[in-house]
Amino acid sequence: MKHMHDTQHMPRPPARDWTVMAVMVLLAALVVASFASLPLKWRDFFTLDAVNSAAELLAGFAPPETATPFLVKTAWATLETMSMSALGTLLAVVAGLALALPASGRLGQTPRAAVRALLNVLRSIPELVWASILLIAAGLGPFGGTLALAAHTAGVLGRLFADALENAPPGPEATLRTNGASAAAAFLYATLPQTLPQMLSYTLYRWENNIRAAAILGVVGAGGLGQMLKYHLSLFQMQQAATVIIAMLVLVALVDAISYALRRALTR
Amino acid sequence: MPTPLLELRNLSKSYQGRPVLANLSWTFRAGEFVAIMGDSGVGKSTLLNLIAGLDAPDPASTSSIIIDGVPMAGLDDDAATRLRRSRMGFIFQAFHVLPHLTLLQNVALPLLLNGLPVARAAEMLDAVGLGGRGDDFPHQLSGGEMQRVAIARALVHRPALVLADEPTGNLDPDTAHGILELLHREIKSTGACAIMVTHSHIAAEMTDKILQLSKCGIQETTIVKPFEQ
Secondary structure, eight states: OHHHHHHHTSOOOOOOOHHHHHHHHHHHHHHHHHHHHSOOOHHHHTSHHHHHHHHHHHHHTOSOOOOHHHHHHHHHHHHHHHHHHHHHHHHHHHHHHHHHHHHTTTTOHHHHHHHHHHHHHHHHSOHHHHHHHHHHHHOSSHHHHHHHHHHHHHHHHHHHHHHHHHHSOSHHHHHHHHTTOOHHHHIIIIIHHHHHHHHHHHHHHHHHHHHHHHHHHGGGTTOHHHHHHHHHHHTTOHHHHHHHHHHHHHHHHHHHHHHHHHHHHHHO | OOOEEEEEEEEEEEETTEEEEEEEEEEEETTOEEEEEOOTTSSHHHHHHHHHTSSOOOTTSOOEEEETTEEGGGOOHHHHHHHHHHHEEEEETTOOOOTTSOHHHHHHHHHHHTTOOTHHHHHHHHHTTOTTOTTOOGGGSOHHHHHHHHHHHHHTTOOSEEEEESTTTTSOHHHHHHHHHHHHHHHHHHTOEEEEEOSOHHHHTTSSEEEEEETTEEEEEOOOOGGGO
């Protein structure tokens, strides 16, 4: 009887949400429509000819070029790619922090909305598009690439920094204001130190992304490893291209490892 | 009789037309430890905010708050900030100890803000029983220990007026008793006037005077003082 009593008083399960089902069906239909509308030649891709061509292409990469002058040139390009990503990220941190202050609502709701809209625009445009635009203005080479990385990353970091500032516990800053600290001092001594580890973590993560992006930007003429890769691939110099690709992999792995270690240390 | 430190005259405050405080008048003297009690929503915390200059009385009223002979109404935001910095100390229910600073740095903050030598911070930590733990961080402390740090921070710059909003509200009774004994001792040794808002009769009875705040105004109630017995 007791069991019966418990069952009678069990809470009713929540009503089934049919909108979730409808969204799932819609997504499935979109996936099917995507495959149907694109001319994906899967059958051609797995033919013997296609496999032979791919194998021939891959065989062309071996062995990678190891002549000293070429390795030196690749090392310089690696440094250029790393410098582009580091400088682009640094510029983005400065711009992102400056934009995050109004975007976090510290100067009122109107500046908050306006600056958030600007940040949306900055980060909605991919680095490659920024590079294509800025290379026209700044000319070919790493300067345009650096600016392209900075523009896109400023949009991303500005938004993340603003959210971090908005979500910081208000107690410490309010305490300092109550105790007679100026608004600037209260921000610098309370809110900024609280959010700094999170901001540094975001910055390092974006630097990781920017290393990869900087390598790609070179393809549109922004210097570094990407430009070398495009040059050698377009001349079908596959062994040189292989060396450049290996340099990219090593650089990305190295920066990922450093960034990961630093982020672990910061958020511990 | 000690000199008046804080005078409230005809203090009135409304929020969206709803009166919270109406024509409140009282004089607080140097060296007094006063508890303010009253029902929730009667305006206790509002009163502390008005005294601290964090909120302003109704503009149409004849309200005035005079601290050490200085009318708060004549002060702009910067001057009120300076007055709070130099003459007041604050203790909160939720402690509000800065999590990223060491205990010593937390206690030294009012000294730094006032441009005073920071050596007294270590003395104050010692006085609240946390000597030798200056390099610890707040997350290493219990609630009672954090409130000790907050008391040290509130008193380190020798303020004339200490405002405490439910300082023992988050503490167990034994810890609360210890904190109030400490607060009483430190206030008496510095000669400050302390105003403590509390719901706890036990806490209130450890002060020199209990004021009851109600819709009818403010009045003193008789108390037993077990602390001094």
